[in-house]
Amino acid sequence: MVSKPHGGKLVNVGKLSPESFGQKGLSIEVDSRTSINLLLIKTGVFSPLVSFNTREDYDSILREQRMGNGIPWSIPIILDVDPEKFRVSEGDTIILRRDGHYLAEMYVDDMWEFNKGEFSDRIFGTGDIRHPGVAKMQEMGSMILSGKVMGISDQDMPFKEYFLPPEQTRKLFQSRSWKTIAAFQTRNIPHLGHEYLQKSALNMVDGLFINPVIGRKKAGDFSDKIIVGAYDRVLKSYYPAERVLFSVLHYEMYYAGPREAVMHAIMRKNFGCTHLIIGRDHAGVGDYYPPYAAWKNLEAFDDLGIEIIPFEEAVYCTACKWITTVKCCPHGEDMRIRFSASMIREKLQKRLDIPIEIMRGDEVEWIRGQEDIFVT
Secondary structure (H helix, E strand, C coil): CCCCCHHHCCCCCCECCHHHCCCCCEEEECCHHHHHHHHHHHHCCCCCCCCCCCHHHHHHHHHHCECCCCCECCCCCCEEECCCCCCCCCCCEEEEEECCEEEEEEEEEEEEECCHHHHHHHHHCCCCCCCHHHHHHHCCCCEEEEEEEEEECCCCCCCHHHCCCHHHHHHHHHHCCCCCEEEEEECCCCCHHHHHHHHHHHCCCCEEEEEEEECCCCCCCECHHHHHHHHHHHHHHHCCHHHEEECCEECCCCCCHHHHHHHHHHHHHHHCCCEEEECCCCCCCCCCCCCCHHHHHHHCCCCCCCEEEECCCEEEECCCCEEEECCCCCCCHHHEEECCHHHHHHHHHCCCCCCCCCCCHHHHHHHHCCCCCECC
16 A cells, blocks of 8 residues: 555645736745745645645754654755845735746745754754855855745656656556555666665565655756666666666755754655655765764654665675675775765766776766766
């Protein structure tokens, strides 16, 4: 049985065409994250949200990782504005747009000052501007708005042919008679460590849902076309097609480690998944979060409605001549080759060989033949 939507009901926000928008509302230009968040609300990925979080929810999420009604939620989904650019008052109807396209219409019923220091401390666990999530937050406006969203328009997103909304994935899971589905979150190209985790999980469940993030990432990350193209090739050659479903997730990473792991679980629950694969440094960046911090935060919830499949760090052991985990391998560090996205990126940038124990040679060859491999 596929999982129940978070909060009990899959959200379906009404569609608005550009002709439906009011003519007198204040037009506000929003950033790429807000644009994508509207898409996630509209398609039900952010169920049970039907709009941006209220002040009550915002405060509760920061302090308790739950909305005001007690439903687990770990990162507030907010609409921020610069009051110097946009003079908004309670009771206003505003139109949200991006690059000339109307996205949504909203009635403003509350507004409050954005305390960025508190947000940084609670969500990221640091105020260090070198943290990409903190740096992004500093670019945001100083006022937060909430209110009723009357409708959200469709968006022409990149790689839309690879995107399956929750309503569709749920139907596909049921049509395939999958009762247990493990989701895999990633923002990187596939390597053999990932394949080990995915196929190990597939031994425990009926189906595997591979759901890489597409959208704005930090400089140096793999570009979207490389992630999608690499997975397209690997899945066709090395995975059982009848037991795997691939779909991109339009989403902007916060790099918030333990907090973001909860959001990843909630989103995959809404797609219908019953399990989520969690590795050593899930959603982390640099050394800001301890190893396995995501595990510990997820274990604090007994009502998420999705089961976690935790994995110790995968390594290739030259003595075992096998991919294993640090928990299962009896040999020392000098016998282990670690799976590192940063190492793979460096070797690709410098045209150095990548060990066949780390990545499949045909995948590496295809990537080397592409342009714009990395986000700049």
